[in-house]
Amino acid sequence: MLARLLRKMQSKWRTIVIVIPFIWLLLFFLAPFFIVGKISLAELKIASPPFTEMFDWKDGGFPKIRLVFDNYLYLWEDSLYFRTYLNSLKISIISTFICLLIGYPIAYGIVRSGPITKQLLLFAVILPFWTSFLLRVYAWMGLLADQGTINNLLIWIGLIDEPIRMLYNEFAVYVGIVYTYMPFMILPLYANMEKLDGTLNEAAADLGSKPTNTFFNVTLPLTMPGIIAGSLLVFIPATGEYVIPDLLGGGNVLMIGRLLFNEFSANTDWPLASAVAVVLLILLVLPMTIYQYYQGKATEAEA
């Protein structure tokens, strides 16, 4: 009797613990996506006045269902959107690759440091992650500007006479993404590498394998989960990045996050912005699923 009561109470607590965050996420994370989907299919009554006027001439006489896919058709027909999606993917893939090339040896170097140095270096990698993203991007505006620190330094040394244009172009966007997203690459790699069994490398060396050989045949395959997690953590958010192309790219770099925000704020075309968001989400669903799969596996391995 008592045991049953106890179990019942326990299951009541259990239910409460699960249900509260569950409902919050359903309401404020999942439900909004359905609303975005619905509005991207042109719900005229929700849209703001400019939108209504824009489509009035098309609305006349046609059944309402015709309107439904207009936003998506528009995305397909106007080459600006296609080029912007493509450019966003290009920029985030290249940035991810650069992050990996730089971040991998850094993470490996940290793992191979002495215990105290290791903790300090790890702290040094995490610290920028806590400081303001916006301000870290701003710091690069000061470095890259025509009158900025780098140009001033180069002119002072005498290497150049005229400032090199480094701000408000694609180069600045790459620098910004690599700089701000680097900790997201290093930390999963570090977590993965720290669990590596060092004796495997020694065994390979004892058996006569050259260091490069050992790296490509032993270390690299074993760190694959870290590489995948880190790359996805950089690639997914970088594809939809808004602040970096807006501040460092000026108006000159096409990226979809910036276009979406402009459709929303400058053009107040919310249904079109929704359609842009839906297509972006479709592009990112696969990488997100892969990330989730690895994340789930990592949690289970720890437990």
Place this chain on the structure above:
Amino acid sequence: MYNKRSKFLTFMVTAGMVFFYVPIILLIIYSFNYSKLVPVWGGWSTRWYDVLFQSEALWNAVSLSLRIAIVNATFATILGTLAGLAMVRFGRFRGRTLFGGMLVAPLVMPEVITGLSLLLLFITLKQLIGWPSERGFTTITIAHITFSLAYVAVIIQARLAGMGQTLEEAALDLGAKPFRVLIDITLPRLAPGMAAGWLLAFTLSLDDLVISRFVTGPGGNTLPILIYSRIKTGLKPDINALATIMILFVAACVAIAALIMFRQHKKTMQDELIANQS
């Protein structure tokens, strides 16, 4: 493995640290520049700090951002801890896959999508039930809680997985009720994780620009929104001063948090040692 770092790795780590910190250090140095043009050195001065402290718009933004950050961090810590407990300690339950997915997705979701979708939700809710009547403090806080709780849940899950269940099992064997075990053992041991989660949620909220810009309304200028509108057109010396204050403040908070975590980690190890021996 120790001290077997090749020259190449040492170089990469050093170069990486330079890359991480030189921009921030330069930003701080130039905040003490007398010149109105940020990169042109005009001698040491604190005039931009004076300018900063006299700006009323800034103080309003700071106050709004701090209020949002505190409420957000508190709710996110509660919800994130519950979510972490559910994921790690409750085995299988209906909807666990969906729940886990919704906990991971906010970590990688592009901010423009989260921001737009929450704005459209708030507008739909207002049409349906008349709430929220205006956008600002409430809507920004709800949006921040939604992504912050996912970060808190990650920290809590890692901590729960790391601390094992030995002590809880011992207490249950000795006849403690599950609820008492949760209050007396699990939660105190989770406390450092919750503190770290609170701090992370706090800084994430103070830092958020994109989502806030979507869900804010007239008059709802948070600190990042204010900063953004100032730097959109180029470098501003008073923003360097503001950045210096913010960066040093956050660095101090993180250092304290790291110290707490480190001490607690040592204590946990000792507790577990005792539990295993007895």
